[in-house]
Amino acid sequence: QSALTQPPSASGSPGQSVTISCTGTSSDVGGYNYVSWYQQHPGKAPKLMIFEVSKRPSGVPDRFSGSKSGNTASLTVSGLQAEDEADYYCSSYAGSNFYVFGTGTKVTVL
Amino acid sequence: QEQLQESGPGLVKPSQTLSLTCTASGGSISSGTYYWSWIRQPAGKGLEWIGRIHTSGSTNYNPSLKNRVTISIDTSKNQFSLNLSSVTAADTAVYYCARLGLGTRLFDYWGQGSLVTVSS
Numbered sequence A: 001q002s003a004l005t006q007p008p009s010a011s012g013s014p015g016q017s018v019t020i021s022c023t024g025t026s027s028d029v030g031g032y033n034y035v036s037w038y039q040q041h042p043g044k045a046p047k048l049m050i051f052e053v054s055k056r057p058s059g060v061p062d063r064f065s066g067s068k069s070g071n072t073a074s075l076t077v078s079g080l081q082a083e084d085e086a087d088y089y090c091s092s093y094a095g096s097n098f099y100v101f102g103t104g105t106k107v108t109v110l
Numbered sequence B: 001q002e003q004l005q006e007s008g009p010g011l012v013k014p015s016q017t018l019s020l021t022c023t024a025s026g027g028s029i030s031s032g033t034y035y036w037s038w039i040r041q042p043a044g045k046g047l048e049w050i051g052r053i054h055t056s057g058s059t060n061y062n063p064s065l066k067n068r069v070t071i072s073i074d075t076s077k078n079q080f081s082l083n084l085s086s087v088t089a090a091d092t093a094v095y096y097c098a099r100l101g102l103g104t105r106l107f108d109y110w111g112q113g114s115l116v117t118v119s120s
Helices: none
Strands: A009-012 A018-023 A035-040 A047-050 A064-069 A072-077 A086-093 A099-101 A105-109 B003-007 B018-025 B034-041 B048-054 B059-061 B069-074 B079-084 B093-101 B107-110 B114-118
Touching: A009 A018, A018 A086, A018 A105, A035 A064, A035 A072, A047 A064, A047 B107, A072 A086, A099 B048, B003 B093, B003 B107, B018 B034, B018 B093, B018 B114, B034 B069, B034 B107, B048 B069, B048 B079, B048 B093, B059 B069, B079 B093
Parallel strands: A009 A105
Antiparallel strands: A018 A072, A035 A047, A035 A086, A064 A072, A086 A099, A086 A105, B003 B018, B018 B079, B034 B048, B034 B093, B048 B059, B069 B079, B093 B107, B093 B114
């Protein structure tokens, strides 16, 4: 089982939007609506930002949104803020009680 | 609010067994609503799911590690543990424990992480 593919980096100025893709296969991203996204600041544990493709946990700003089309999921951060600068990882259920993570994307706020 | 804390040796010799324990507080590990997982992250690299255990004792492992990994649970201590045998330098990583929702399939609470270095 291979890791999901994410772009290594993405960037935007404060107030702008950035979208991160997460590409898998029909056996993971495309096969289930169990895609989640995690934010990780340096030296910290990942934090859940989006689950079940597009749902936000309590306390996560509505600037964060998720979607999916076919085998590719996406995370959009609107109205970028300095504190959004972090690494972002997608994750998907891949059947047979197996989970796979993405390769990670470093988001830079210019 | 659930809190998880990893503990164990920070240095393990090659070919030996890596052992870590995760202690949960703020909630009962006996809850059947969750799985309890281990995830690792080599320095500068991405996350890798290692496996999970349910309070019933049911386990599932990443096939890439399946022959070397064992996850166990001790509900009396509100703890679950990871054993990874025959380690090499490639197993050097920060190891996280995390709570996995049974139906939601998301990792909602994470420990702070424990760095384990494999070196002689």
